[in-house]
Each structure stands twice: as C-alpha cells, then as structure tokens.
Amino acid sequence: MSKEGKQEPFSKRYGHAPGDREITIWEDAPAGFRHVVLEAAKQECGLTPSMLRDIVCRILRVPPNPQNWSEYPNIWNEVKELASTCEWYRFYDIVETIAQCRRQPSWGERDAFSQEINDCLREMGVGWQLKDNLIQIRGSDTHEELVRTAIEVISSSGLSTAQGEIAEAIRDLSRRPDPDLSGSVHHAMAALECVAREVIQDAKPTLGDLVSRHPEWFPKPLDEIVSKAWGYASENARHGREDRKLDRTDAELIVGLCSVVTTYLLRKRTENNQS
Numbered sequence: 001m002s003k004e005g006k007q008e009p010f011s012k013r014y015g016h017a018p019g020d021r022e023i024t025i026w027e028d029a030p031a032g033f034r035h036v037v038l039e040a041a042k043q044e045c046g047l048t049p050s051m052l053r054d055i056v057c058r059i060l061r062v063p064p065n066p067q068n069w070s071e072y073p074n075i076w077n078e079v080k081e082l083a084s085t086c087e088w089y090r091f092y093d094i095v096e097t098i099a100q101c102r103r104q105p106s107w108g109e110r111d112a113f114s115q116e117i118n119d120c121l122r123e124m125g126v127g128w129q130l131k132d133n134l135i136q137i138r139g140s141d142t143h144e145e146l147v148r149t150a151i152e153v154i155s156s157s158g159l160s161t162a163q164g165e166i167a168e169a170i171r172d173l174s175r176r177p178d179p180d181l182s183g184s185v186h187h188a189m190a191a192l193e194c195v196a197r198e199v200i201q202d203a204k205p206t207l208g209d210l211v212s213r214h215p216e217w218f219p220k221p222l223d224e225i226v227s228k229a230w231g232y233a234s235e236n237a238r239h240g241r242e243d244r245k246l247d248r249t250d251a252e253l254i255v256g257l258c259s260v261v262t263t264y265l266l267r268k269r270t271e272n273n274q275s
Helices: 031-043 049-060 073-083 088-101 108-125 141-156 158-174 181-200 207-213 221-236 248-274
Strands: 128-131 134-137
Touching: 031 049, 031 073, 031 088, 031 108, 049 073, 049 088, 088 108, 088 134, 108 128, 128 141, 134 158, 141 158, 141 248, 158 181, 158 248, 181 207, 181 221, 181 248, 207 221, 221 248
Parallel strands: none
Antiparallel strands: 128 134
16 A cells, blocks of 8 residues: 555556656656646546646636636547647646645645656656756756755754755756746856865965865865866856856766865865754
8 A cells, every 4th residue: 555545556566667867858748747637636636627727727828718618528628628739838737736746735645646656757758856846957866866855954053045045956957938047057066166165264265276286175086076076067067168058967967076176075074063
C-alpha cells in the first residue's frame, strides 16, 4: 500500500516501473503529459470539468464557450481542446494553478497529484518537476541533492544573503519560457563569494582574490577549479560576450559546483571551530 492507503499498480509493486529517462525535453509539454495532468486533476484532486475550465480559461485569458453547459462531453471536451493546443509554458502555468487550488481539503490528496505528475515527467525525460506547488527545474538526482544540501547548510548557518542568491540561481534556471542562464551563474557565484567572505572573515576581496590569498581554505586542486570557474563566470555571465552564449548544461555545472564548494566551506568552518 502507498502512504495514501491506495494500492500501488502492478509495475511498482513488483519493481517493473520504467526508470527515469535522460532529460531531453525542456521547451515542451508532451501530449501524453497533458492528458495525465487533466485526468489526475479529476481523479486525485476531485476537480470537475467546470472547475478545470475556469482554471484553463483564466490562465489562457479566453472566455468559456457559453454553448457548452453539460459537464460531459461538452465542457470536458472544451477543456481538453484548450489544454492540448496552448503554448507549452502556459500549460505548466495551468499545472501550477491546479496544484495550488487543491490545497482545499475537499479537493483530494496533495501528494497523489504531485506523485502522478512527477512520475510522468521523469518517465518522459522532461526536465521539470512539480515541487512545493511550483514547476521547477529538474536535474539529475545527484545535481538536485547537491543543491538541496547547499541550501540547507546555508540556511542553518543563518546566511540570508547567500541563501537568497542560491535560491535566485534556481529560479533563473526555472524561468519559463526562457531561463536566465547568465543570471543563474551570476547568482550561484555570488552565493559562493558571500559564503567565502563569511568563513574567511574578509568582506572586501572578490572570490578570485580569496582563493589566491587563502590556500588553507582552498587547497589544490580546489583552488584551480574555483579560480577557473570564477573566471568563466565573470567572462560569460557577469560581463557578457556577444560571441558566446551559455547553454543549460554550462549553467547547471556552475550552479552545482558552487553548491558543492559552498557546502564544503561551511562544513570546514564548523570542523575548525570544533577542533
């Protein structure tokens, strides 16, 4: 039994559920996914076709068809038509609104809807996930764990500025329809620089200067890795280049690296304080 008390399907009970596909889809909401969302909204959230039409029409800024008054098949078909033809990023707006509306207790189990949506996205190789009622970027499990750990460590250290910077980096990566890749790199580096200044207790130098001046905090080869990443970010994100354009893989690499080094510095400070 699942934690909601529902029987899991055969494939999950016996370990035959399809694994996560490699992420290949970013700027799309596949037809199969759209179908799953609408069905889950009915079955897991208890939304009627009329309720769904209210949501879809509001998001898409179109009036409902006054000729459609019966729940089935008229209004339901209208909802499916609107949801299947709208822009991909508008559909994710619809998903978020459904997730936020289902907070009402009479509208079903919260976890069941999210689970259904995220299982579908993973199986289809889509680089998004429904988390905290918002559509957010989904990386590999390892990448997500590194970023999550960094956020927790920063938060427990009380560094609100650094926490805000790393959160902004994730928001920039998750923007629809166009992610702010330069912004994500800039904010991730700003978070790392903020943490480095705090643990070293030197508020003025740049991250590059801190690395060169304090080998006790940045031992080899970490010093070279951070220095080169800092230079890369400065050239490609902070200052910008007409002949260069970041791609999502580059941005994710920098965000992940900053997360790892941030966690390392804060944990090293704790160890030093305890010794």
